[in-house]
Amino acid sequence: MTGTQDYHLAELNVGRLVAPTDDPRVADFMDNLDRINGLGKRMPGFVWMMEGSGEPGTGNTENSIGNDPQFVANLTVWQDVAALEKFVWGTVHKQFYDRRREWFDILGEQHFVMWWVPAGHRPTLDEALARLEHLRRNGPDETAFGWAQMDQATMWRDKRCVPVAAE
Numbered sequence: 001m002t003g004t005q006d007y008h009l010a011e012l013n014v015g016r017l018v019a020p021t022d023d024p025r026v027a028d029f030m031d032n033l034d035r036i037n038g039l040g041k042r043m044p045g046f047v048w049m050m051e052g053s054g055e056p057g058t059g060n061t062e063n064s065i066g067n068d069p070q071f072v073a074n075l076t077v078w079q080d081v082a083a084l085e086k087f088v089w090g091t092v093h094k095q096f097y098d099r100r101r102e103w104f105d106i107l108g109e110q111h112f113v114m115w116w117v118p119a120g121h122r123p124t125l126d127e128a129l130a131r132l133e134h135l136r137r138n139g140p141d142e143t144a145f146g147w148a149q150m151d152q153a154t155m156w157r158d159k160r161c162v163p164v165a166a167e
Contacts, residue, residue: 007116008047009078012128014111015104017070029096029103036093040076043091045083048122050075065129075128077117081150084114110136113144 019025040046050073065071078084087093113132117123135144147153 006119008119008121009081009084009114010117010121010123010128010131011074011076011078011084011114012112012123012125012132013074014065014107014129014132015072015100016068016107017072018103018105020070026103028099032096036096039091039093040087043083043087045079046087047077047079049077050125065125073125073128075123075125077122081114081153085150085153110146112146114146114150115144116142 017026017029021030037049041049065073076084078087088097110132113128113135115131131144135146138144140146140149
């Protein structure tokens with residue numbers, strides 16, 4: 001599936017910040033959340049983003065996972081893989097992605113997942129985490145997958161994305 005009027009591409013990316021959101025070690029990340037999220041929302045093909053409180057400089061870091069406020073999630077929906085790929089790898093977002101090790105712990109397991117949703121559907125964080133868990137347990141299939149399963153996606157390969165971080 002490549003995205004149609006009937007289906008859009010959802011993605012979840014989770015990470016654990018190396019420090020609390022008000023710590024100087026993650027200040028550059030936190031200070032740019034609104035800028036990068038705003039850019040994403042203005043991109044052609046953007047559909048929806050899980051939001052936090054709207055408090056400036058917090059992005060959606062309030063949507064933490066479990067009881068760990070440093071474990072944060074980014075959940076968005078795009079018209080198709082080309083739109084998401086252009087935002088992730090073809091904008092200033094890539095510069096921040098390249099710096100992720102400054103701000104996030106290295107996770108020992110899969111932390112990114114994509115799946116198709118009916119147009120108009122807004123996935124919940126619980127739904128997205130279930131997709132991620134499905135991918136971790138079963139590997140990629142129609143229910144949950146990564147960049148490597150998207151034949152039309154090439155930018156992630158060309159931009160030298162580390163496979164464990166992208167799949």
